[in-house]
Amino acid sequence: MKVVKFGGSSLASAQQFQKVGKIITDDSDRRIVIVSAPGKRYDDDIKMTDLLISLAKSVTEETYNPRSLQLVMDRYEEIISELNLDKSLVETIRDGLIDLIEEYQQDEDRLMDALKASGENNNAKVMAAYLSSLGMEASYVSPKEAGMVVTNEPGNARILPEAYEKIASLRDREGILVIPGFFGYSKQGHIVTFPRGGSDITGSIIAAGVEADEYENFTDVDSIYSVNPNLVNNPREIKELTYREMRELAYSGFSVFHDEALQPVVSKGVPVCVKNTNHPEAPGTRIVGSRTVNGYPVVGIASDKGFCSINITKYLMNREVGFGRHLLEILEDEHISYEHTPSGIDNMSVIVRENQLENGNEEKILQRIRNELLVDDVQVEKDLAMVMVVGEGMAKTVGIASKATTALMEAGINIKMINQGSSEVSMMFGVDADQVDQAVTSLYHAFF
Incomplete structure (x- = not known):
């Protein structure tokens, strides 16, 4: 049936x-x-x-x-x-x-x-x-x-x-x-x-x-x-x-x-x-549900625009228990869903859809982050696009990240961020929105 x-x-x-x-x-x-x-x-x-x-x-x-x-x-x-x-x-x-x-x-x-x-x-x-x-x-x-x-x-x-x-x-x-x-x-x-x-x-x-x-x-x-x-x-x-x-x-x-x-x-x-x-x-x-990976470790490359990054810096952030939870609580209170959260020792970025920060939401959220988390700096970077390299075969293939970053470098594209989930089914690259089509085509030719 x-x-x-x-x-x-x-x-x-x-x-x-x-x-x-x-x-x-x-x-x-x-x-x-x-x-x-x-x-x-x-x-x-x-x-x-x-x-x-x-x-x-x-x-x-x-x-x-x-x-x-x-x-x-x-x-x-x-x-x-x-x-x-x-x-x-x-x-x-x-x-x-x-x-x-x-x-x-x-x-x-x-x-x-x-x-x-x-x-x-x-x-x-x-x-x-x-x-x-x-x-x-x-x-x-x-x-x-x-x-x-x-x-x-x-x-x-x-x-x-x-x-x-x-x-x-x-x-x-x-x-x-x-x-x-x-x-x-x-x-x-x-x-x-x-x-x-x-x-x-x-x-x-x-x-x-x-x-x-x-x-x-x-x-x-x-x-x-x-x-x-x-x-x-x-x-x-x-x-x-x-x-x-x-x-x-x-x-x-x-x-x-x-x-x-x-x-x-x-x-x-x-x-x-x-x-x-x-x-x-x-x-x-x-x-x-599952398939045999034959030949290509990457199955597809996709992209989407309309993202921005809330970039937060605070010295000794990694020692502050509950910092990430409190940050995400602020977003939850303001009805904002997040897409990715790449982080470092003293900094953290939260990727959200840009339209969620309209109608005064951006100023309200930044003010709450400053007042409640006492951060050293918080800024919003707009006009970002996310490029995803996707494939079940990536997890067992050496050199995927190298091939991708080399392709983007040769195309003259600056990588704003990289993020990969624990499943290793996908690898995300953040780039300027006006370069996203060039990024996708360069990655496609590199892998296919």
Whole structure:
């Protein structure tokens, strides 16, 4: 039994729906289908989710912008018409959107969550209707019916442990089940969306809950590549990588499969296969618990911008019991999460996302560090990027760090910091953001 998820580009138009229908009919094991909202049909197009965000922002206490609603409906009408589905589905979608606006008109956060989630929800209804029109036994299953019980924080849902028992019962249902991705329902009955990559997260949760034999994630590329293909011509395709490798690469900027989506399938050991809707016969990339390292010790190189470093200096810091705990408590109090903490004897750096220090947070945190930790100096270094060299084979290969630093030196790139976890699956280099693409390409050519 397979759980299969289709991303926004796979469902952007009626033509894409037809490709998805063939993929599902070609393999009877594909019994649970997770769908995203319609994505872009062409480069300058607007994603359905962005249209829905505009609609939500247009809502006032009295009304909403009819033009914003019509732009949403135009996309669905086009798909439904070209697939020759019953026109009543259009009115069902319109009525549902108006009901959501009326229900959450006075609550901006809930309204935004509900309307964003409607992109996936309505697309699932269209997909179920289309599969039925092809003669398949297919049914739409709402996340509430599927058992997707989540925490109650708008835009940041987390699945609750008790959800998995009800999700498991989906195995016993007949036919093809079409479930919208991206959201669940809180115990209070509210629609709550997951963070970025929410449909990936839904697919992973459902795959783990039903203990699927495989979770297929269909997107618009043949496989995951060892580096961003926009930076390197004809980059090496990755045929297989481990959960840990994928987690590191996804965290560092690989957008093909989001890092938060891995945890559920890891816990149940469900293998993932990333495939291309437009080229489904390609083998894709498998993500598994363990693999044999053959040839390359490094599997991929990724990068992400938007970081800054809080650099702290205090003489005899290493003798001060509880210094690190107190520093991290300050960040916790101010709701700041950290990424890395490289340190020396008398100094310590905390890498955080730069946007977390906006709206006065930077001044508040620096003042608390000065007053509570009595440091000699504290400064914030901005416009940093993190480059990750990732591979299970690195731990047993001599000279990885030497090869990486030599490549960066020859490219004229100054390394601001280096950090490596105890697992030795990844090595992080901090560089200036304006040099990050050059850093990635130099490392790619060094290792591949």
